[in-house]
Amino acid sequence: MKNYILILVALLGITQITQAQEDNYLWLEEVDGEKALEFVKNQNKATVEKLSAEKDYQDIYDRSLAIYNSKEKIAYPNVYGNYVFNFWKDKNHVRGIWRRCLLESYTSGNPVWETLLDIDALSKKDDIKWVYKGARGLYPDFNRFMVELSKGGGDAVVIKEFDINKKEFIENGFSMDESKGGASYIDKNTLIVTSDFGEGTMTTSGYPRQVKIWKRGTLLKDAQLIFEGNSTDVGAGGSVFRDGDKAFNVIYRGLTTFSTQLLVWNNNKLIQLDIPDDAETRGIINNQLLVQLKSDWTVNAKTYKIGTLLSLNFTELLKGNKEIEVVLVPNEFSSISGVRKTKNKLLVNLLTNVTSNLFIYSFNNGKWSDQKMNTPDLGAIYIADTNDFTDQFFFGFENLITPSTLYTADASKNTFKVYKSLPEYFDASKYEINQYKATSKDGTMIPYFMVSAKGVKKDSSNPTLVYAYGGFEISLLPYYLSTDGIAWLDKGGVYVLANLRGGGEFGPKWHQDGIKEKRQNVYDDLFAVSEGLIAKKITSPKHLGVMGGSNGGLLVGVAFTQRPDLYNAIVCEVPLLDMKRYNKLLAGASWMGEFGNPDIAEEWEYIKKYSPYHNLKEGVDYPEVFFGSSTRDDRVHPGHARKMVAKMNAMGYKTYYYENTEGGHAGSSTNEQSAKSNALIFSYLLMKLK
Structure with a gap:
């Protein structure tokens, strides 16, 4: 076995060397490389100069920023005990403030807020572009929190203990250096933590694989190790499940993208729960552990169907016994x-x-x-x-x-x-929503929502934008268009939200029909929706565009490389594009359960058929693509978009590229950055599709 592993490692090394020789743009994977940043600077300059000169740019920017900064926004609540906590950004708080008010004050409709932490002031003091990423409180009084702050918006965070009453970080309190990971209170003097604890403590996906119990007054390096996964796992995490006055220390071991072992640290020993690895746990209530099935599960000759929500007697489960009750069995729709x-x-x-x-x-x-x-x-x-x-x-x-x-x-x-x-940011009375279904290549019916002006002309000339995602069992649900409404609908556009396979709209099977070797189904679904809009004479390829981000960026990358005849505009944001190297870049290895492993010949055989970076050809009439990314994205590597742009430009294709220097995978850290991105994207779409 050892010799086999050594041979396999050697072969993988040869594969990487061969690929490096073939790829002329690997230098663009150096996130902060001088040459790479010069490339980004030049591309940004050309894109901003061109698109900011479009006639609608300033109007879209101003109206978008007004919406983002509006005092009429909803202050969404995070309730901890008797208080509501909220994070808020506006024109006076560019990076935002973390604040709270009494729950009674909030529910009255006229909350009286007190600012706890001013991120703008902290950024100025530390000379760091801090981005607030959340906080976890000390139960049950919630007078202390572990606050997570990112440098520029990436997923890696600095975690520091904060005193709510004093409104300051606690000197000599719990503090963790920048890393992907987390910390939750077990009690006032104890945390369950994950972090980069040093060499060999992270997975190949870039996430922690160790979980520790950390006592106040001790060094993090001396914290008690209670779990260690394998380097090839996706990662490990720790949290506290609460059921009334009972608390349970829980460890998640992420085996693959969609399989996780759940363990409980009980009386100084680990108990692995005997539930399916691909099931999703949803917490404990009334001693019932809630479990949602992602595949059929047979227990004592009884089969519980995929998608079912079950509950199991938790104290019995800790003993190895299964007492199961069915909560809900969804149907096929x-x-x-x-x-x-x-x-x-x-x-x-x-x-x-x-x-x-x-x-x-x-x-x-x-x-x-x-x-x-x-x-x-x-x-x-x-x-x-x-x-x-x-x-x-x-x-x-x-x-x-x-x-x-x-x-x-x-x-x-x-x-x-x-x-x-x-408030209504645009006049909704002018528009109507319809839900249609398109027939995909294999006969599957694919639903989509369409927003258009009432009595829209069916003359094939309407500028039409399709937004889609199709992956990771994430359901793409209708959402208020707000800034898209003023930037697109009010400019004469038709907006389409497509519910492709790979998502979760119809349960786990809908997702599973769009992963790995079945991935082409997702792309065929998008083409079916696009062709359906054309057949209805809503639009035509000259006036049809498609937009997606992250996995959706891969989707639209495939769209224009496989079907350039269907689209005249592509908005490809924070995308995956080089599917040969995606598992070697940042968190990419954690997604092999979705896409497959390109280092396995049989799996690369189907991945290579759609990998946009590898399917670019010279002499094809591609649309002029808009690519967006972020230098500080530590989830999907900006190298994907950078390399695609460089390769297309070298082939003589015109592209638009804008890389925000901060913002992480979200793309923007401030309202001004969000407004600029919105104005660039919709100016591009109006230029191409009207």
Whole structure:
């Protein structure tokens, strides 16, 4: 076995050397390389000069920025005990403020906020472009938090302990250097932590593989190691599950993209829970561990179907026994898109034909029962926040032309009322939403939403933008277009939201039909939607564009390399494009469960057929593509977009490229950066498609 591994390593080394010899643009993978940054600077300059001169640019920028900075935005709640915490950005707080108010003050509709941490002031003091990434509080008083701050917006964070009452970081408190990882309180003097603990403690995906218990007053390097995964795992994490006054220290071992072992640190020993590795755990309530199945599971000769939400008696499970109750079995047209708990109730957000319904579940006498909430129809519901101390919670509703509305609700009474709605940023009365289905290559029906002017002319001339994602079991739900509305709909555009396979709209199988060797299904789904719009005479290839980011960036990269005849504009943001090297760049190895392993010949055989970087050809009439990226993206390497642009330019193709120097995978750190990105993208789309 050892000799076999050595031979395999040697062969992989040869593969990498051969590829390096073939790839003329590897130097663009040097994120902060002098030559690479000069390339970025020149590309940015040309793109901004051209697109900022377009007639709609300034109007889109100004109106977008006004929306991002609006005081009428909803201050979404994070409830901890008696307080609501919120992170807020506006024109006076460019990098934002972390603040809180009493829960009673918030629910009154006139919250009185106190600022806890000013990120602009901290950035100025430290001379670092800090980006707030979240905070985890000390239960049950929440007077201390472990605050996560990123340098420029990447996923790696510095974690420091913060005193809420003093509104300052605690001198000699818990503090962790920059790394991907996290920290959660077990009690006031104990954390469960993951981090880069030194050589050999990170996975090949770039995530921690060790979980430790860290006591106050000791050095991080001396923290107690309670779990260590393999270097080839995706990563490991630690957290605390709470069920009333009980707490359980939980370790996640990410084996692959979609398989995770769940372990419990109990009485100084690890217990691995005997549940499927590909199942998703959803917390504990009333001693019931909630588990959502991603494949059929047979226990004691009874088979529980894929997609089912189950609960297991947790104390019995720790002993190795399985006492299972069924919470919900979705049908072929539905999937579970959210599960949260209040003090006594379970909330389940059920997606049916890509629209949301909210159910309240109760556990009495060993059985689950449900009540449907009479929530708004034909849109997306999201559970904004819950509180372990009460059955009160918050949820939101929106669709493509209906402004986001936040509701306060009581799960024990099955009641809710409007808390606050966004203003109408564009006149929705001029537009209508229709849901259609397109027939994909293999006969599968692919749903999509279309927003257009009422009575839209079917003369094949409407500028039309398709937005899609199609991956990682992420459901693409209708969302209020706000800035897209003023930048696209009000400029005469038609907007389409496509629900491709690879997503989670119809449950785990919908996702599984679009991964690895079945990946081409996702791209065929997009082409089917595009051809459907053309067949309806809504648009034509001259007026049709497509936009996607991250995995969606790969999607649109495939779209223009496989079907350049279908599109005249492509917006490709923070994309994966070099699918031969994606697993060697930043977090790429963690996605091999989705795409496959390009270092395995059989898997590269299907990956290479769609890898955009490898399918570029000379002499093809490609559309002029807009690529967007971020220097500080430490999830999807900016080298993907950089190399694609360089290769296309060398072949004589015109491209547009804009790389924000901060922002991480989100692309922007400030409202001004977001407004600029929006103005560049929609100026490009209007230039190409009108």
